[in-house]
Amino acid sequence: MAATLYTYPENWRAFKAQIAAQYSGARLKIASTSPAFTFGQSNRSPVFLSNFPLGKVPAYQGDDGFCLFESNAIAHYLSNDALRGSTPQASAQVLQWVSFADSEIIPPASAWVFPTLGIMQFNKQATEQAKEEVKRVLAVLNQHLNTRTFLVGERVSLADVTVVCSLLWLYKQVTEQFLAFNNFSILSESISVLLFKIVISLAKKFAEMQPKKETPAKKEKGSKEGEKKKEEKKATPAEEEMDECEAALASEPKAKDPFAHLPKSSFIMDEFKRKYSNEDTLTVALPYFWDHFDREGFSIWHSEYRFPEELTMSFMSCNLITGMFQRLDKLRKNAFASVILFGANNDSCITGIWVFRGQDLAFTLSDDWQIDYESYTWRKLDVDSEECKTMVKEYFAWEGEFKHVGKPFNQGKIFK
Numbered sequence: 001m002a003a004t005l006y007t008y009p010e011n012w013r014a015f016k017a018q019i020a021a022q023y024s025g026a027r028l029k030i031a032s033t034s035p036a037f038t039f040g041q042s043n044r045s046p047v048f049l050s051n052f053p054l055g056k057v058p059a060y061q062g063d064d065g066f067c068l069f070e071s072n073a074i075a076h077y078l079s080n081d082a083l084r085g086s087t088p089q090a091s092a093q094v095l096q097w098v099s100f101a102d103s104e105i106i107p108p109a110s111a112w113v114f115p116t117l118g119i120m121q122f123n124k125q126a127t128e129q130a131k132e133e134v135k136r137v138l139a140v141l142n143q144h145l146n147t148r149t150f151l152v153g154e155r156v157s158l159a160d161v162t163v164v165c166s167l168l169w170l171y172k173q174v175t176e177q178f179l180a181f182n183n184f185s186i187l188s189e190s191i192s193v194l195l196f197k198i199v200i201s202l203a204k205k206f207a208e209m210q211p212k213k214e215t216p217a218k219k220e221k222g223s224k225e226g227e228k229k230k231e232e233k234k235a236t237p238a239e240e241e242m243d244e245c246e247a248a249l250a251s252e253p254k255a256k257d258p259f260a261h262l263p264k265s266s267f268i269m270d271e272f273k274r275k276y277s278n279e280d281t282l283t284v285a286l287p288y289f290w291d292h293f294d295r296e297g298f299s300i301w302h303s304e305y306r307f308p309e310e311l312t313m314s315f316m317s318c319n320l321i322t323g324m325f326q327r328l329d330k331l332r333k334n335a336f337a338s339v340i341l342f343g344a345n346n347d348s349c350i351t352g353i354w355v356f357r358g359q360d361l362a363f364t365l366s367d368d369w370q371i372d373y374e375s376y377t378w379r380k381l382d383v384d385s386e387e388c389k390t391m392v393k394e395y396f397a398w399e400g401e402f403k404h405v406g407k408p409f410n411q412g413k414i415f416k
Helices: 012-024 046-051 071-078 088-117 124-145 158-181 191-208 224-232 244-251 269-278 281-292 314-327 329-334 386-397
Strands: 003-006 028-031 059-061 067-069 298-305 335-344 347-357 376-380 409-415
Touching (some): 012 028, 059 071, 067 071, 071 158, 088 124, 269 281, 269 329, 269 335, 281 386, 298 386, 314 329, 314 335
Parallel strands (some): 003 028
Antiparallel strands (some): 059 067, 298 376, 335 409
16 A cells, blocks of 8 residues: 655656655655545645644555655655665765755745746846855755766755756746756856756656646446446455555557657667677678668768867766667667767767668757757758778777777777
């Protein structure tokens, strides 16, 4: 049986708990709409107030009766050790950024956003002051993220989740255009914006997953067939055990295959990848690639990162590459890439060879694949040219002259 989180739809404070639960694998039922929970009514009932005396949401109730209010406490309780910080130092740093969100982000963000939502009266002086405070806070965040991928450690923690959820309404309501015009580096092509976009996207996904009010079903015009259909639609025991998030995901229409418009190809990407991963590249995988490559069904592209001046520490550049690959995981059956970091700290570049299904860049076929690709220049190669054959050989084998690069090959930074 899952624990219950009481909230209202699109409550960014509740997102913290929901994201923490998803990361840690905790089962969480969301009660945010009637009849399970109606904000303004259910939270004023004697039963609710006996467990949560302030009547605020989000509020958490475990299947064992354990109750918690305050979003940070709930998110912390639902997190695993990795999210909380696996060492005393990391745990303290996570707490530092959670406190930073509460004390530094939320007050000016609220002063700026609330008038746009009609929650409070607009005051020009107060709004201008709030804008300046937001600029100061974002500058602090950006400076911290200039030398690291995540706020604490080498992976997402409760610090990242809390800070970005605190920025969510600010970003959605007023700052996207403001930040773009003021050229904040937090929205530049950097590690920080990738983290920002990822967690923003995750929070928005939870907003989309909030259950919607059900509309009364139309009555079947008196027939046994109608009654039969109703019986068929009764939930199975497995469906009844779903929490609200799982049910929302299950009810989403199956995504259309982005490559459905293309004719079937004789080149099977998985077969080539097995050869590439398990056998010698030059004597087996490369010949197999050219023997089976479908020139009509696939295309080959060269990519180069547009902003080499932003590539500072090698580890950050590596994270830039691996982050892109992780976000393109659903493209793997229809694409292959070998991307290499050349050079050294503060003097490097990122280039690669990509093989795509079809004759156009695949990124435009799905919104999920478009976070990173505009940060690169793309050049389609003539598959029959010597240039293409040389590049394919060098990038697949991770060795060669790489004459088009002009920087030394960094042997330790290869991704495929």
